[in-house]
Amino acid sequence: MLRFVVRRVVGAVAVLFAISVLVFLIFNVVPATNPAQRIAGKNANPQLIENVEKEWGFDKSLPEQYWTQMKLIFTGQVTSYSQAHINIDQRILEGIPATASLCIGAAIIWLSLGILFGYLSAIRAGGLTDRALTVLALVGISMPVFWLASILLYYFTYKIELFPSNGYEPLSHPGRWFSHLILPWITLAVLFVGFYSRVLRSSMLDVMNEDYVRTARAKGLSNRRVMVRHVLRNSLIPIITLFGLDFGAVIGGGAIVTEYLFNIEGVGLFTAEALKQQDFPSIMAVAMFGAFFIVLFNTLVDFAYAYLDPRIRLGTSAA
């Protein structure tokens, strides 16, 4: 296990480095305009542009620029010039509670409903329930979040005023926190419910053909017990893998649109606003931290996975 951990950590560090270089290149080499001008904003005076040039190291070589910029971002000194000189790292930190509330709540919904629908679909494969759930799942996968969010917002907060319209309430008021988040949770979860139920369904159908399932039936176990204890349990492995990846992606910056639509003041809304103002440093910092978070999370998932399944840490089925 220790060898596996070390190998994975070394791999993760290499990926983190590559990602930081990629982000650096995207923001510094790809755009065809003066980088200091871009960061200082459209209406910057020459003095400000010159300051930015010094601060971000644009007068030096590319490796030195990389080093200067990484130091700015990771020591919490990076400021946004288009958004009233705010400290970007601080704003990202402040947004985490809202983003975490949104993502964790949505994850609970999408896991439980995804598993429930997938299970129902698989045990009635080919039947009416299965076909109805399959169509529903495809609708869920195909649904643009803004479409669903717009309809939910219009009917539930405006037409019948069942839920408050927008904003985020801190967890210190649990009731208000809940009622402000219920629509965003549904919006964010729908896509994954559709997708997870499809994955679980096909996974269960594969497992049902395994010999040990036949053995379990031959022992005279009830259908329900075979399905839940033998089939469902072993079919959950791909779901766990997927969940690790998806949850990391969502919390690491995937919920931008949902936060923007429901005006939840998390990292995503901060990103969306930065985008509208073409605020390069903010987007760069969010991209960097988001990608880092995902790599860290995926590495942790790998550890959990290797702990559960010895074949992986012994390298017999690892890629």
Next chain:
Amino acid sequence: MPPEPEKQGVGARQGGGPWAIAGRRLRRNKLALFALAVFLLIVACCLLAPVWADHVAHTGPNTTHTLEKLHEGGEVKEVVEPSGKAIGPQFFAAGGRFFLGADGHLGRDEMVRLLYGGRASLLIGITAAVITTILAVVLGLLAGYYGGFTDTVISRALDVIWSFPVVLLGIALGIALAVGGLSIGPIHLKSSSLWIPTLIIGVVYTPYMARPLRGEVLALREKEFIEAAVAQGAGVFRVMFVELLPNMISTIIVFFTLNIANNMLLEATLSFLGAGVQPPNSSWGTMISEGFEALYSQPLLTIIPGTAILLTVLSVNVFGDGLRDALDPKSKVRYEARVGTAEPEGGVV
């Protein structure tokens, strides 16, 4: 006397090659065929956008009608009321003008904008899928066939792109290119060019297709027929494109189809956030972005383009699903490809 093959029942093999069998399977799937028809209808409508604009609506997608009045029977209606609220759907009451109403205070014809915006969305979705497929096939073939160092370099590079959520990478590239455009050597793209979101989306999704294809090449490479081809003196290109590629084609077709759906969702997301299609062009994503500003007074301006995306993406997904069942009944690419590579939808939320 042995029974005739076709009398063995429904599930029996009726002869013909794998393509004929897949075609028969697909023809039995009425839902998938219906979805294909819906998709083709949407494409046809969008292709005919200039016809509708010139002969029915008599206006262009960016023409404003702020101060105009419509005469319907004896009634006179303002296209944009003084309050800024635009006219709602008229259908054929005004001879097809403002069929779906006007889009807010500028008073542009929503139906015309929807058709033209659809052209951009479909064009980006399909072209990006072509780009992804070409890149993924070439990278997958190179990595899988050569193995060793080539494989390591390609696989690690794909890993780095893959560890980004698609939306995050998309907006980073989108915003970097939206300011000054792209210029690589002789190629200069203006920042408003539709090629920029197309290229971004094409590149962002490449790992999701290249990784499973590489896996397939790795498995195929060990087969006897490859050995036979090499023994006959076939060159590298011949082995890759004449021997390996035809054996991967069903996987490629399925991925290509489903890729179109994901591309269109990502385009809408990027455009909605301002990192995709740039003005003066518009797409369904930019229409939603504009409409969302006035959600409570004119919900239709968000719902209409949103529904257009939903219908298009749904029809592609349903058809792609049927195609997968038809081409790949053992469901090889069904989920393991996605589990191994995360799933393309994951970022688009």
